[in-house]
Amino acid sequence: MKRILRKTAAFFAAAVLTVCTQPFTAFADDEDDLKCPSSATVSSVISLLKKFDAYPDNIERSNKSSANVQLIFHGDEILYTRYYGCTNIEEHTLADENSVFEWGSISKTFVWVSIMQLWEQGKVDLETDIRTYLHDNFFEHLKYDDPITLMDIMNHKGGWCEKFYDSTSEDMAEMLSLEEALKNVEPAQTYRPGEVSSYSNWAAALAGLIVQRVSGMDYVDYVHKNIFEPLGMEHTSAGPDFTDNPWVREQRIKTICYEIELNNKYVESDDGLITEEIIEEYKSKGNCLFNDQIYPCGSITGTLGDLATYAQAFVNDDHPLFKNAETQEKLLSGSSFYGNTDIPSFSYGFDVKEYNYTRTFGHTGATFGCVANMEFDPVSKFGVVGLSNCRDDFPSSLCSYVFGRLKAKKYIGKNYEKFDLTPYSGYYSDTRTHAAGLGKFILYMDAFSIDNINAVKVADKVFLEYHSEDYYDDTIFGIVEHSDGRRGIVNSCSEYLEIKYYIPKLCLLAGFMICGIASLFILLAKRKLNKAGKATPLSFAHIITAGQFAKIVSLAAIISIVVIRIKGDNDGLTKTEGMVIGITQIVCMVLCVLALLASAYSFIAKKKLPYGKIRSLSCFTGNLITVSAMIFFEMYNFWCC
Numbered sequence: 001m002k003r004i005l006r007k008t009a010a011f012f013a014a015a016v017l018t019v020c021t022q023p024f025t026a027f028a029d030d031e032d033d034l035k036c037p038s039s040a041t042v043s044s045v046i047s048l049l050k051k052f053d054a055y056p057d058n059i060e061r062s063n064k065s066s067a068n069v070q071l072i073f074h075g076d077e078i079l080y081t082r083y084y085g086c087t088n089i090e091e092h093t094l095a096d097e098n099s100v101f102e103w104g105s106i107s108k109t110f111v112w113v114s115i116m117q118l119w120e121q122g123k124v125d126l127e128t129d130i131r132t133y134l135h136d137n138f139f140e141h142l143k144y145d146d147p148i149t150l151m152d153i154m155n156h157k158g159g160w161c162e163k164f165y166d167s168t169s170e171d172m173a174e175m176l177s178l179e180e181a182l183k184n185v186e187p188a189q190t191y192r193p194g195e196v197s198s199y200s201n202w203a204a205a206l207a208g209l210i211v212q213r214v215s216g217m218d219y220v221d222y223v224h225k226n227i228f229e230p231l232g233m234e235h236t237s238a239g240p241d242f243t244d245n246p247w248v249r250e251q252r253i254k255t256i257c258y259e260i261e262l263n264n265k266y267v268e269s270d271d272g273l274i275t276e277e278i279i280e281e282y283k284s285k286g287n288c289l290f291n292d293q294i295y296p297c298g299s300i301t302g303t304l305g306d307l308a309t310y311a312q313a314f315v316n317d318d319h320p321l322f323k324n325a326e327t328q329e330k331l332l333s334g335s336s337f338y339g340n341t342d343i344p345s346f347s348y349g350f351d352v353k354e355y356n357y358t359r360t361f362g363h364t365g366a367t368f369g370c371v372a373n374m375e376f377d378p379v380s381k382f383g384v385v386g387l388s389n390c391r392d393d394f395p396s397s398l399c400s401y402v403f404g405r406l407k408a409k410k411y412i413g414k415n416y417e418k419f420d421l422t423p424y425s426g427y428y429s430d431t432r433t434h435a436a437g438l439g440k441f442i443l444y445m446d447a448f449s450i451d452n453i454n455a456v457k458v459a460d461k462v463f464l465e466y467h468s469e470d471y472y473d474d475t476i477f478g479i480v481e482h483s484d485g486r487r488g489i490v491n492s493c494s495e496y497l498e499i500k501y502y503i504p505k506l507c508l509l510a511g512f513m514i515c516g517i518a519s520l521f522i523l524l525a526k527r528k529l530n531k532a533g534k535a536t537p538l539s540f541a542h543i544i545t546a547g548q549f550a551k552i553v554s555l556a557a558i559i560s561i562v563v564i565r566i567k568g569d570n571d572g573l574t575k576t577e578g579m580v581i582g583i584t585q586i587v588c589m590v591l592c593v594l595a596l597l598a599s600a601y602s603f604i605a606k607k608k609l610p611y612g613k614i615r616s617l618s619c620f621t622g623n624l625i626t627v628s629a630m631i632f633f634e635m636y637n638f639w640c641c
Contacts, residue, residue, distance in 0.1 A: 034074065036404075037380045037403050038356075038357060038404035038405075042072075042079055045072070046079065049080065049398070065089070066257075066258040067087050067255075067388060068387075068388045069101075070386035070397070070398045071384070071386070072382070072383070073383050073384075074381055075315060078308065081097075088254065088255070089282055093254065097304070099255065099303065100235065101387040102370040103372045104367045104372050105204075105297065106300060107365065108297055109349060111205075111208045112349030113331075114219075114227070115154065115211060116327055116330070117321070119150075121323075126154070127151055129148060130149065133213055134213065141188045142159075146193045148193045148194075150207065152194050153207050154335065154349040155335055155346055155348075156198055157196060158193055158200060159190065159196070160188075160190070160191075160198065161191075161434055162187065162200060162201065164438060166574050167294045168292050175291075181294050182202065182209060185575075188640050191431065192484070196497060197431065197488070197494060197495035198495065200432075201294065201297040201298065205294035205296045208297070211296075219238075219295075227321060235247065235248060235303040235305065248301055252301055253287060255389055256389065257284075257288040259285055259390065260390065261282075262278050264276055264277070264279070282390065285369055287369070288369025290370075292571075298365065311374050311385050315377070330348070331347065332348075334347045337478075338476055339459050339478045339479075340459060341459045341462055345478065345490060345491065349363075351363050353375060355399075358379065358380060358404070360383075362376055362383075370387065370389055373395050384396075408456070411464060421450055421451070421463075426449070426450070426499070427499050428449075428496035428497060428499065430496055437637045437638065438561060438641050440633045440634045441509055444499070448496075450496075453465055478491075486500065512554075512626055512629035512630070516551045516552050516554060516626075518622065519547075519549070519622070523545070523548050540602065543591075544595050547594065547623050549591070550591035553588050554585055554592075554626065554630065557635070582638025592626050599623060600620050602616035
């Protein structure tokens with residue numbers, strides 16, 4: 001449903017922008033009027049936005065919708081601020097300059113700025129193994145002995161995928177130290193460092209720990225002293241419990257978070273015709289406080305004004321966050337690129353986004369209840385920031401007005417060349433998906449084929465997923481080759497990695513599920529036969545029956561992982577849940593192995609009934625498939641994921 005909502009919202013946004021951006025030049029009577037990178041004048045953009053908000057329907061909606069606050073700046077000047085919607089719909093509390101929201105992953109940029117400050121001071125080396133800055137034997141789940149550098153972590157190439165276990169805490173009194181929290185939920189290292197792009201909250205928080213150890217200051221204190229205070233950000237908190245800024249805590253508690261539900265409503269017209277309408281309703285999720293023990297990756301919380309102040313620092317020629325202008329220039333110069341082009345895919349931890357007339361840097365963010373966006377162009381010095389207390393209402397609509405919209409022909413020209421993906425044909429999966437431990441099976445459920453992608457060539461091994469000449473937001477991808485022979489399709493800090501022999505592996509997973517379902521029906525049928533006195537037991541019947549139960553329980557265990565992750569109010573399983581599921585799977589695997597041996601014996605033993613060997617063979621096959629799947633997909637591995 002949320003996907004449908006996002007697609008619908010995107011459609012209407014595109015329609016509005018297509019209509020609204022056409023007459024921009026009609027407003028440009030004054031040639032001296034400041035122009036946005038989109039070529040529209042600032043006065044025309046502001047005039048249009050004010051007219052849009054002045055529509056009676058929009059005024060009425062603002063009193064009934066979640067908050068969506070956005071701001072446009074140029075250099076140190078605020079050009080336009082839009083406070084729309086409510087931080088508490090039930091109490092009709094309208095969003096204003098004192099409203100605070102969680103900034104989510106924008107928090108990571110504070111880690112990267114801190115790292116660059118320490119690099120500027122000569123206290124860290126971006127190319128040195130990070131184990132230099134940590135206690136001995138800090139890591140427990142490394143797969144490779146290769147060095148892991150801060151540069152790797154800033155490019156999300158440390159080798160870790162997303163952590164599997166929940167790191168949030170409802171009780172602040174139970175908060176672990178940052179180091180303890182990181183060790184408690186350390187994910188498996190599944191990729192060779194420096195090769196595969198895999199977005200990792202855990203690795204970003206690890207970089208925060210390095211800031212703490214190198215500077216000798218608590219991470220929160222460091223951010224306050226070296227970022228908040230120089231910029232005058234008095235309405236922002238960096239700690240997970242807000243104790244570093246009580247005012248922010250007080251304001252954040254007042255903010256209620258929402259999700260949008262679509263409901264059908266039937267309306268009867270005067271002539272008796274009944275039509276169906278889709279009604280948006282905002283469902284309260286409560287405060288949704290995001291108390292994460294590995295807080296450097298996503299705990300920053302503050303006002304729209306402070307977010308703007310932070311973003312403005314990166315377009316300021318006085319480089320207030322760094323001693324030298326060269327450091328700020330390096331931060332925004334690109335650290336990874338698409339193929340051999342000069343198009344950055346990522347820049348020292350900052351997202352890079354291409355528009356038709358400019359290139360922006362920044363980051364997005366999302367927590368349980370809030371979403372955030374920050375984009376700025378250091379050349380034109382324009383920027384847009386936005387915050388919302390509804391994850392279904394991403395605050396980025398002003399970006400297209402300011403920066404323009406990306407057209408594919410900017411990169412491919414009119415006489416574009418098709419990009420043949422046939423040599424790279426196969427199945428790929430997002431590297432952010434778990435690739436080890438209890439959640440490994442999820443990777444094989446998310447895979448997709450690239451065979452149907454319509455691609456056009458940008459450069460060698462760089463292509464656009466192309467729709468039409470006038471289609472906006474076409475996505476750039478780069479193809480990379482890894483040392484293990486696998487290929488990856490890179491976009492920004494994410495990568496879709498090739499899965500070798502995907503179909504056989506998927507069949508194994510499907511076979512595991514079928515065996516679990518079949519076991520349920522077999523036991524039900526056996527129960528009926530026993531009642532009718534028609535059942536003919538095999539040798540070691542009790543062990544074989546236990547194996548049937550084990551297959552059902554094992555299937556239920558992996559289903560529970562999916563349900564917990566979808567329905568849960570946290571960012572993963574608890575360690576207790578993981579341990580229970582893992583130990584359950586170990587017991588199930590032992591029972592299935594015993595049933596495998598028992599069915600093999602029954603097959604070899606002489607039987608009077610001709611179908612006895614068929615039954616034994618089916619039991620043997622079912623248990624062999626189940627045990628093989630449990631081993632390959634590591635369904636028992638709760639300690640290293």
